[in-house]
């Protein structure tokens with residue numbers, strides 16, 4: 593079973609995990625992801641391979657703690673193992689022939705955008721990076737980006753750090769100033785990827801977005817990750833996750849991602865109650881809580 597080598601919190605919501613997975617580390621490319629299952633009762637869920645080191649035999653994932661599976665993952669630490677990690681899955685981001693790129697990340701999407709910026713920069717491209725966060729406390733990976741891009745622009749929604757505003761404000765200014773790019777790569781919340789695509793559309797700038805539909809198997813069998821791109825049905829796990837941002841049906845993607853919201857909320861709540869019960873029992877000295 594894959595063992596956790598390093599774990600650290602990047603901010604109050606995002607965790608960095610380096611996991612021993614030599615076979616995946618040997619094959620991984622930027623843009624690909626893994627499917628994880630934390631324990632036997634756990635769901636499979638996808639996380640992007642944020643970095644990989646084929647010498648150490650490790651991959652890095654960075655995740656936002658949003659619900660049950662990511663909370664269970666958060667309970668593990670260095671030396672603990674994850675039940676299974678399958679990958680690399682999906683298609684790598686196509687960086688061929690890119691000389692100038694703008695990479696845009698929003699929230700935890702910044703972690704996912706990092707390998708794209710890094711590989712393009714190391715391949716000799718000019719890479720402008722725009723990363724946006726709600727507030728200063730959530731800013732992460734600043735030094736990593738600075739070492740792996742030509743120019744870094746940070747925005748915060750509340751103006752507490754970097755430029756006050758959204759990533760799209762910074763992108764608009766760069767495009768209006770005449771910056772030319774071969775490609776824009778946008779990764780983050782669905783509304784952000786949609787907004788970036790609308791900013792780049794009038795400029796005819798090719799825009800790649802990394803889609804995050806619900807995935808169950810990650811290998812093209814269940815249809816859970818169905819998205820509509822250019823009027824055609826595509827399976828994001830095997831045909832993506834990167835797609836042309838100008839062609840994606842974002843309304844459908846948003847609606848499909850909300851389908852299990854009430855069940856997810858209930859599962860998270862039940863897990864929290866179990867944990868609280870366990871802590872209460874332990875502080876009272878009873879050990880039967882561990883039987884839950």
Ligand SMILES: Cc1cc2nc3c(=O)[nH]c(=O)nc-3n(C[C@H](O)[C@H](O)[C@H](O)COP(=O)(O)OP(=O)(O)OC[C@H]3O[C@@H](n4cnc5c(N)ncnc54)[C@H](O)[C@@H]3O)c2cc1C
Nearest residue numbers: 637638639640654655656659660661662804805806807856
């Ligand atoms: C290709 C891909 C790469 C991703 N990479 C990252 C990453 O690097 N870091 C990160 O923080 N998040 C990433 N995500 C999203 C991540 O998979 C979800 O946040 C995670 O599954 C949440 O599970 P949960 O049980 O903690 O939360 P839940 O409460 O179950 O769900 C919270 C939200 O997460 C999404 N989600 C839940 N289950 C799935 C699932 N099986 N597949 C896809 N989305 C789901 C839904 O939008 C849901 O509303 C990625 C998603 C995809 C499709």
Ligand code: FES
Nearest residue numbers: 810812814815829
């Ligand atoms: S996740 Fe099942 S087909 Fe894509």
